[in-house]
Amino acid sequence: MNSFIEGLAPRRIVVFRALQLGDMLCSVPAFRALRSAAPRAHIALIGLPWARAFVERYPALFDELILFPGAPGFPEQPEDDSALPAFVDAIRERRFDLAIQLHGSGGIANDLVCSFQARANAGFVQHDEIQRPGCFIEWPDTLPEPHRYLALTNAMGAPAESEALSFDLTVKDETEYTALIAAHGIEPHRLVLVHPGAQLPSRRWPAARFAEVADTLADDGWQIAITGTAAEAQLTVSVLGLMTAPALHLAGSTSLGSLGALxxxxxxxxxxDTGISHIAAAMRTPSVIVASGSDTQRWAPLDHERHRVVADYPPCRPCSFRVCPYGHECALNVAVPQVVGAAREMLARDQHAHPAAPGKLHAQTDAILSFASEVRHVT
Incomplete structure (x- = not known):
């Protein structure tokens, strides 16, 4: 008996997933499964403007990015539907064979995807939602995020070869990373990245606590780099200003690719619990994640040995608020010693990590200067 995809034999597929970086990285295993099941199909992603870099990073998975103009009920961008009718008309004219709702649990996302009038549809439905024609499964609410989308592709007849996230680096990424090392004196063998930002304020641990963790690890001999986007510079500068140890400030200095290489x-x-945690999972780099507000069962990395989640669980969790109205207990109840302890434990496992003397920002430079001084003294 043919599977859904085999029976449909789609030549033109459109996938709706207009979300941010972490969400997109968690769906890469499902996109790999889809491409494996439809190797010659033209696959278009309907996404946010930033996703152009995402599509370019995975040329084997996608053939095209179609920009989603926004609509009420989709808060990832302005909820304005003025451009929606023309957008839907343009999608209909493309006559897609298969439209996949990979955006979320169902409801209005299904209404939108079904309005594309593709030959067939697939996606998720909520438990109380009417069944949609095509290949729709009930939203698997208890599964980790990557497994949710793999459940759908599996139901479509596109089983996964691997559940692992991936973030393939390009020549351009490596070139930018090399320039970053030269510009900032980065020492990878002892580098610890501290990333205090997150899209939602309710997901951010206090900057002062990140600074305490960074100071402690710097005193242990690790080189600290504060990372973030250019838009997060005020936050990253505040962490840097609260620190007593020296640290590199890399906010706004990295592209998506060079950040992945870093x-x-x-x-x-x-x-x-934000996009960089999923990059760490994809790059197999150990991480300590302070998870405030989010559903850790859903968003925690699958590898619990390599990635440590530190969290507190007040009754209001998981949280759907942009700004916490309850005093932000889930963040404030996570203490600095908990995070430091987890970080030290992860670093102690790494046989290739070599801390320097306490508080040294550029240990290699210090060693070179010391050697030069000895040479001058001898001569």
């Missing part, structure tokens, strides 16, 4: 070479990432 994460891949670092000994540890300390961060909130």
């Amino acid at each position: 994460v891949g070479r670092a000994r540890l990432v300390v961060c909130n």
Whole structure:
């Protein structure tokens, strides 16, 4: 008996998933399964403007990015539906064979995808939602995020070869990373990345606590680099300003690719539950994740040995608020010693990590200067 995809034999597939970096990385295993089942199909992703870099990074998985103009009920961008009718008309004219709702649990996302009038549809439905024609499964609410989308592709007849996240580096990424090392004196063998940002304020651990963790690890001899986007510079500068130890400030200095290369070479990432935690998972770099508000069963990395989640669980969790209205207990109940202890434990496992003397930002430079001084003294 043919599977859904085999019977349909789609030549043109459109996938709706207009979300941010972490969400997209968690769906890469499902995209790999889809491509394996439809190797010659033209696969278009409907996504946010930033996703152009995402599609370019995975040329084997996608053939095209179609920009989603936004609509009420989709808060990832302005909820304006003025451009929606023209957008839907343009999608209909493409006459896709298969439209896949990979955006979320169902409801209005299904209404939108079904309005594309593809030959067939697939996706998720909520438990109380009417069944949609095509290949729709009930939203698997208890599964980790990557497994949710693999459940759908598996139901479609596209089984996964691997559940692992991936983030393939390009020549451009490596070139940018090399320039980053030269510009900032990065020492990968003792580099710890501290990433205090997150898209939602409710998901951020306090900057002062990140600074305490960074100071402690710097005193242990690790080189600390504070990372973030250019838009997060105020936050990253505040962490830097609260520190007593020296640290590199890399906010706004990395592209998505060079950040991936940086994460891949670092000994540890300390961060909130946000996009960089999924880059760390994809690059197999150990991480300590302070998870505030989020559903850790859903968003925690699958490898619990390599990635340590530190969290507190007040009754209001999981949280759907942008800004916590309850005093942010889930963040404030996570203490600095908990995070430091987890970080030290992860670093102690790494046989290739070599801390320097306490508080040294550029240990290699210090060693070179010391050697030069000895040479001058002898001569």
